[in-house]
Amino acid sequence: MSPRPSRQSSEPFYVVPADTAVDKIIAPPPAPGSAQYEADLQTLLDLQRTRSNAEIKDAQADAQLTVFRFADVLGPEFRAEKLPITTKFLRQIGTDVGRAAGLGKESFHRPRPYVSNPQIMPIIEKPGGDSYPSGHAAYGYVNGILLAMMVPEKAPELFARAVRYGRNRNVAGVHYPSDVEAGRTVASIVVALALRNPQFVTDLAESKAELRGVLGLK
Numbered sequence: 001m002s003p004r005p006s007r008q009s010s011e012p013f014y015v016v017p018a019d020t021a022v023d024k025i026i027a028p029p030p031a032p033g034s035a036q037y038e039a040d041l042q043t044l045l046d047l048q049r050t051r052s053n054a055e056i057k058d059a060q061a062d063a064q065l066t067v068f069r070f071a072d073v074l075g076p077e078f079r080a081e082k083l084p085i086t087t088k089f090l091r092q093i094g095t096d097v098g099r100a101a102g103l104g105k106e107s108f109h110r111p112r113p114y115v116s117n118p119q120i121m122p123i124i125e126k127p128g129g130d131s132y133p134s135g136h137a138a139y140g141y142v143n144g145i146l147l148a149m150m151v152p153e154k155a156p157e158l159f160a161r162a163v164r165y166g167r168n169r170n171v172a173g174v175h176y177p178s179d180v181e182a183g184r185t186v187a188s189i190v191v192a193l194a195l196r197n198p199q200f201v202t203d204l205a206e207s208k209a210e211l212r213g214v215l216g217l218k
Contacts, residue, residue, distance in 0.1 A: 012099065013092035014200040015193045020100040022133070023107030026185050029132040030178055032116070040176040044113055044120055051171050056123050059168035063124045065136060067094070067143045069165060073157045074147070074215060082214050086150075086207040090143060093200070097142045097190045101135035101183060108132045113176055122173035134175045137183030138190075140165030145191050150208040151217065 030036035051059075062069055067090045071078040080087045110132035114120040127136075144162025148155035166183060169175035194200040212218070 013096050014197045014203075015096045015100065015190050017096075017099040017103055019193060020103065020186070020189055022100050022104040022186055022189070025189060026104060026133065026182050029108055029110045029176070029182070036178065040178050041113070041117060041120075043177050044170060044173060047171050048119075048121065048173060051123075055168075055171050058164070059171040060124055062140075062165050062168040063136075063172060065094075065139055067147075069140075070143060070147060070158065070161055073154055073161050074151065077214050077216075078211075083207075083210055085203075085210045089203045089207040090146065092203075093142060093146065093190070093194060094139050096194070097138045097187055098135050100190050101133050101138045101186050104133045104182065104186065105130040105135070110176075110179070112174060114173060120173050124172045124174065127174055131175055132179045133182030133186050134166065134169055134179040135183065136169055137166035137175065137180040138186040139183075141184045141187035142190060145187060146204065146207075147211075149204065150211050151215065153217070 030040055067087075068079060109130050112126070112131045114122055114126060141162045144158050144165070148158040151158065162184075166180040169180055170177055
């Protein structure tokens with residue numbers, strides 16, 4: 001396989017951020033004082049009151065932005081040193097989805113929950129930047145979608161893990177539920193657009209072959 005040309009990290013890999021038009025495709029966040037906003041806030045307060053020690057530890061661990069949190073579904077062989085092609089591919093699409101989510105943040109400028117309401121007490125280091133959509137959730141969902149495409153035998157578990165990865169942003173107190181749901185929408189948009197890119201389709205196929213080989217799947 002011939003080496004691919006390198007590109008600057010500032011350039012998109014598979015999806016041009018402007019093509020996602022996140023600020024025009026997803027709905028704006030709930031307005032402060034609206035019924036949906038109050039429901040968003042109440043969910044966080046309820047989670048803060050009821051979260052168990054196990055949920056706290058899981059949310060703290062999921063604060064790490066890495067696809068290898070999905071190893072609890074795919075097993076111990078799912079690690080970077082065994083999967084150079086897959087790791088690079090998922091890093092690249094993860095960068096693209098992060099840029100897409102960033103466009104939404106820049107457009108909507110929704111403050112983090114703990115900025116708007118002092119009752120919210122995060123259990124992880126407070127991230128900077130705006131809240132909507134959740135880039136962290138978008139990253140988790142884009143990986144869940146792509147891993148399910150590569151290992152369809154475990155699709156239900158992988159999608160469930162992506163949901164948990166997103167929900168843990170609520171458990172941690174750093175995103176509203178609507179931020180996480182918007183992150184899922186962004187991930188779906190990015191994958192749909194990327195599938196139109198022949199290079200993405202090629203890279204996905206190569207990653208699938210590598211991953212399935214490492215996992216011992218036919």
